[in-house]
Amino acid sequence: MPKIVVLSEYCKGCMFCAEACPKKVIGSSGSANAKGYQYAAALNPDDCIGCAICATVCPDAAIEVYK
Numbered sequence: 001m002p003k004i005v006v007l008s009e010y011c012k013g014c015m016f017c018a019e020a021c022p023k024k025v026i027g028s029s030g031s032a033n034a035k036g037y038q039y040a041a042a043l044n045p046d047d048c049i050g051c052a053i054c055a056t057v058c059p060d061a062a063i064e065v066y067k
């Protein structure tokens with residue numbers, strides 16, 4: 001099953017990934033990283049299809065996709 005890993009310390013919380021994900025997998029983790037940004041997380045990880053759109057749109061290369 002594909003999955004994503006959010007590198008929380010690189011994330012700036014813009015949520016471009018959440019808006020772009022066709023399966024609505026991603027949302028805010030509700031937690032802040034060391035820089036104070038509310039980083040993204042896979043809230044519905046079982047719905048991920050591994051399309052990597054989230055990683056493509058992330059301006060900070062904060063998402064890795066494993067297929």
Ligand code: SF4
Nearest residue numbers: 021048049051052054
């Ligand atoms: S790989 Fe595709 S389905 Fe999975 S979280 Fe990213 S955009 Fe969503």
Ligand code: SF4
Nearest residue numbers: 011012014015017058
């Ligand atoms: S697009 Fe990247 S920087 Fe923006 S919320 Fe998603 S993981 Fe974080």
